[in-house]
Amino acid sequence: MYLVETGSEHKAGFIRKYVFSTDHKIVGLQYFFTAFAMAIFGGLLSILMRLQLGWPSRMWPMLETIFPVGMAGGVMSPEFYLALQTMHGTIMAIFVLTALFTGAFGNYLIPLQIGARDMAFPLLNMLSYWVYLLSCIVLVLAFFVEGGAPISGWTAYAPLSAIPESGPGQAMGQNLWLVAIALFTVSSMMGVLNYITTIVQARTKGMTMSRVPLNIWGMLSASIISIMVFPVLLGAGVLLLADRIGGTSFFVPAGLVMGDKLIPHSGGHPLLWQHLFWFFGHPEVYIVIVPAMGIAAEIIATFIRKPVFGYRIMAGCWIAVVALSMVVWGHHMFVSGMNPFLGGFFALATLLITVPSAILVLCWVVSLYGARIQFTTPMLFALGFVSIFVTGGLGGFFLGSAWTDIQLHDTYFVVGHFHLTMAMSPLFAAFAGVYYWFPRISGRMMNERLGRVHFWISIAGAYAIFLTMHVMGVGGMLRHSYDTTQYDFLKHLQPLNVFVSFAAFALAASQLIFILNFLVSLFRGPRAEANPWKANTLEWAAPAPIPHGNWGAVTPEVHRWPYDYMVPDGGEDFLPQNAPAAVLENKRF
Amino acid sequence: MLAAFLVLLVVFSAGLFLQRQWWLPSLASVHGVDIDRVFLATLVITGVLFIGLQLLLAYFSVRYREQQGRPAQCWVRPGLEKRFAVIAAVIIFGVDIAIFAMGESEWFKAWGAAPPGAEIIEVTGEQFMWHFRYPGQDKSFGRTEPRLVSATNPLGLDPQDPAGKDDVLSTNLLHLVVDKPVRLQLRAKDVIHSFFLPNLRVKQDVVPGMRIEVWFQPAKAGVYEIACAQLCGLGHYRMRAFLTVQPQAEFEKWLTELREGGD
Ligand code: HEM
Ligand SMILES: [Cu+2]
Ligand SMILES: [Cu+2]
Numbered sequence: 001m002y003l004v005e006t007g008s009e010h011k012a013g014f015i016r017k018y019v020f021s022t023d024h025k026i027v028g029l030q031y032f033f034t035a036f037a038m039a040i041f042g043g044l045l046s047i048l049m050r051l052q053l054g055w056p057s058r059m060w061p062m063l064e065t066i067f068p069v070g071m072a073g074g075v076m077s078p079e080f081y082l083a084l085q086t087m088h089g090t091i092m093a094i095f096v097l098t099a100l101f102t103g104a105f106g107n108y109l110i111p112l113q114i115g116a117r118d119m120a121f122p123l124l125n126m127l128s129y130w131v132y133l134l135s136c137i138v139l140v141l142a143f144f145v146e147g148g149a150p151i152s153g154w155t156a157y158a159p160l161s162a163i164p165e166s167g168p169g170q171a172m173g174q175n176l177w178l179v180a181i182a183l184f185t186v187s188s189m190m191g192v193l194n195y196i197t198t199i200v201q202a203r204t205k206g207m208t209m210s211r212v213p214l215n216i217w218g219m220l221s222a223s224i225i226s227i228m229v230f231p232v233l234l235g236a237g238v239l240l241l242a243d244r245i246g247g248t249s250f251f252v253p254a255g256l257v258m259g260d261k262l263i264p265h266s267g268g269h270p271l272l273w274q275h276l277f278w279f280f281g282h283p284e285v286y287i288v289i290v291p292a293m294g295i296a297a298e299i300i301a302t303f304i305r306k307p308v309f310g311y312r313i314m315a316g317c318w319i320a321v322v323a324l325s326m327v328v329w330g331h332h333m334f335v336s337g338m339n340p341f342l343g344g345f346f347a348l349a350t351l352l353i354t355v356p357s358a359i360l361v362l363c364w365v366v367s368l369y370g371a372r373i374q375f376t377t378p379m380l381f382a383l384g385f386v387s388i389f390v391t392g393g394l395g396g397f398f399l400g401s402a403w404t405d406i407q408l409h410d411t412y413f414v415v416g417h418f419h420l421t422m423a424m425s426p427l428f429a430a431f432a433g434v435y436y437w438f439p440r441i442s443g444r445m446m447n448e449r450l451g452r453v454h455f456w457i458s459i460a461g462a463y464a465i466f467l468t469m470h471v472m473g474v475g476g477m478l479r480h481s482y483d484t485t486q487y488d489f490l491k492h493l494q495p496l497n498v499f500v501s502f503a504a505f506a507l508a509a510s511q512l513i514f515i516l517n518f519l520v521s522l523f524r525g526p527r528a529e530a531n532p533w534k535a536n537t538l539e540w541a542a543p544a545p546i547p548h549g550n551w552g553a554v555t556p557e558v559h560r561w562p563y564d565y566m567v568p569d570g571g572e573d574f575l576p577q578n579a580p581a582a583v584l585e586n587k588r589f
Numbered sequence: 590m591l592a593a594f595l596v597l598l599v600v601f602s603a604g605l606f607l608q609r610q611w612w613l614p615s616l617a618s619v620h621g622v623d624i625d626r627v628f629l630a631t632l633v634i635t636g637v638l639f640i641g642l643q644l645l646l647a648y649f650s651v652r653y654r655e656q657q658g659r660p661a662q663c664w665v666r667p668g669l670e671k672r673f674a675v676i677a678a679v680i681i682f683g684v685d686i687a688i689f690a691m692g693e694s695e696w697f698k699a700w701g702a703a704p705p706g707a708e709i710i711e712v713t714g715e716q717f718m719w720h721f722r723y724p725g726q727d728k729s730f731g732r733t734e735p736r737l738v739s740a741t742n743p744l745g746l747d748p749q750d751p752a753g754k755d756d757v758l759s760t761n762l763l764h765l766v767v768d769k770p771v772r773l774q775l776r777a778k779d780v781i782h783s784f785f786l787p788n789l790r791v792k793q794d795v796v797p798g799m800r801i802e803v804w805f806q807p808a809k810a811g812v813y814e815i816a817c818a819q820l821c822g823l824g825h826y827r828m829r830a831f832l833t834v835q836p837q838a839e840f841e842k843w844l845t846e847l848r849e850g851g852d
Contacts, residue, residue, distance in 0.1 A: 253798025255735035403692030
């Protein structure tokens with residue numbers, strides 16, 4: 001192994017060990033806690049939005065003290081609503097979920113699960129985290145500058161995003177947003193380069209690609225997508241910034257008039273931004289969901305206590321998703337003014353991507369057949385992930401077909417759909433992952449009963465909110481809207497808005513149970529055994545606590561794939577990947 | 590417990606989608622019938638898949654939960670996984686093609702040429718209102734120039750152009766003739782908006798720098814709302830206008846009054 005020089009012997013001070021650490025485990029935890037803090041922040045923004053949507057223009061005098069400008073007089077201003085929504089979307093989709101999966105779980109688990117001592121480029125890895133932190137700070141700063149945060153949504157469609165005169169928040173706020181996105185992109189590139197290289201180069205002896213855990217396949221696939229599409233976002237962001245402050249016109253056509261003022265740009269095209277953005281934006285949902293699938297698959301595979309069904313098929317499906325994810329972006333643009341012929345093509349490509357996605361789902365469901373399912377908290381969340389992903393995915397049939405998308409585009413049907421698929425199901429996988437790997441990280445168990453309560457409230461809340469949004473969308477409920485009671489045809493849907501708001505408050509409040517469980521268990525939880533779930537993957541074979549460099553003198557040697565459960569005779573029903581080969585001969589079934 | 594929840598979920602969602610109180614806005618266009626039909630067909634297909642998969646998940650989680658004395662069974666035989674993948678792929682692909690064929694045949698038809706004799710109206714979106722321009726007797730629009738735009742001349746109509754003399758401009762009020770096809774030419778002055786007629790199943794983004802044409806045929810007289818569906822700034826939520834679909838005679842009367850009032 002070529003990473004031994006970062007061995008555990010050398011004495012490092014506190015700062016080098018826990019702050020500016022190059023240890024992938026510390027970097028992973030830093031990613032986790034930062035993303036988690038951002039998730040709480042982004043979640044609170046959505047609560048404020050739900051307040052306005054449930055009770056439009058109502059007075060909340062108490063909130064005026066917290067937001068003297070955005071809620072002057074106790075009533076939310078439209079630009080503040082849009083700023084909340086833009087920041088909520090940007091934070092959640094990019095700064096939370098991307099960072100949480102490849103950043104936190106990827107960092108912590110990749111080297112451990114493949115038997116490496118660290119990432120291939122530890123210093124780059126550390127840098128990746130610090131640039132990420134910086135990008136978060138720059139993004140949040142946008143709330144505090146003149147005009148406030150941008151109002152153009154997380155998709156930042158030009159020319160709204162290109163011309164400062166187009167609205168409040170579109171001056172300095174939008175600039176900061178773009179800088180934050182650019183920084184995030186750079187950070188992400190440093191990260192995923194590392195993950196790919198590590199998976200390809202640093203696997204331990206015997207760990208062939210057909211023996212790596214499913215989670216590794218998920219991380220690898222997501223990293224490949226990232227490395228293909230994040231540079232495009234970076235490029236697009238730089239061009240947009242140039243339009244804004246450099247006087248160029250990539251995205252702004254001639255002859256715009258804003259407030260009777262002629263805008264001096266000419267020669268650009270607004271749809272160019274959409275193509276570039278969605279070339280990143282659609283694969284982004286796979287950057288989030290594929291590792292989430294990997295984590296869920298890993299956990300399901302452990303708790304069915306039998307060999308998982310379709311290991312190779314799953315890996316193949318993820319590779320297919322990687323390829324297809326880059327040719328479907330146009331389904332966000334069916335009614336954008338793009339050539340309708342292209343719309344037909346993108347509809348076909350989009351429907352095709354349901355093939356690998358559905359096969360993945362079927363693999364998990366079929367895996368349960370004949371199993372001995374242990375309903376631990378992580379397993380509950382993993383199965384919840386499957387249920388939610390199925391429901392959310394089916395909504396995609398309506399939106400992926402150009403013809404039905406005409407009516408549903410830009411309604412709450414879309415909001416419900418993408419929250420189920422790319423917000424709720426990844427979150428469920430992330431929770432599953434936390435409950436599952438918590439003992440490995442902290443040496444203690446989380447409380448199962450609280451975990452179950454957390455699960456039941458969360459899944460009921462997720463469905464109550466986002467399934468209802470589908471129905472609102474069918475009724476025509478407009479998204480991006482500060483006050484939908486303005487329209488007569490939407491008035492009868494207002495009770496649903498109130499219901500969704502209450503459900504959202506309940507869902508948000510129930511997350512306190514998780515936080516409580518996490519913190520108390522961290523210090524007071526019962527001590528965990530070395531391999532509490534009786535899993536086969538390598539991370540459970542590392543010493544506890546895991547030292548810098550992960551393994552003792554030699555990295556473990558791998559003898560088999562990770563899903564040899566249900567081994568006949570022998571007292572145990574599992575066979576770790578690194579158990580000596582001799583056992584293999586007589587226990588192979 | 591999980592099984593019970595999933596069964597409840599299926600019942601609850603079936604109820605949610607079968608109730609009639611919250612449904613597609615009442616229909617008032619010809620092609621909208623086809624959108625609603627495909628929507629319904631897709632709902633049936635996805636509904637069956639939804640119920641089937643959730644119930645299967647529920648069944649498995651009861652049937653195969655950990656129980657004393659019942660070991661897990663391994664039933665996978667060589668080659669089975671591959672066969673399974675192929676069969677699953679074929680079935681899903683079939684569903685995809687069915688949905689694609691159903692929807693996209695209509696999609697391409699809708700984008701085909703409008704029937705001859707269709708009325709032409711120009712729609713211009715601006716923060717935060719809609720302007721509608723009727724070409725008048727000469728059936729052609731006068732030239733517009735961005736630099737001529739002012740408070741009294743919102744489109745920047747060129748007074749030198751004779752074609753513009755009889756153009757009629759209406760803000761936030763669009764009138765159409767029932768059962769008569771209409772071609773809308775959509776433009777934007779500032780940012781992207783989206784022209785949305787919920788009852789007529791029409792939605793098309795309005796993009797600055799482009800002139801996008803859509804056509805459709807209103808099928809039912811009445812007054813409907815026009816919404817902006819694309820985030821266009823702080824007043825996006827109130828970028829509302831009204832569509833009146835009426836018989837030819839009433840329409841003529843309205844247009845004449847508007848022209849005379851405008852002079
Ligand atoms: C308590 C849970 C949540 C609630 C109640 C909630 C609510 C909302 C609402 C009301 C909107 C505005 C929809 C619109 O007008 O277009 C929205 C937008 C959005 N949300 Fe959430 N959300 C939640 C969690 C999440 C999570 C976990 C994610 C992570 C992916 C997420 C990602 C987004 C995105 C990407 C947008 C789009 C913003 C835009 O269009 O600019 N949300 N959410
Ligand atoms: Cu997409
Ligand atoms: Cu708008």
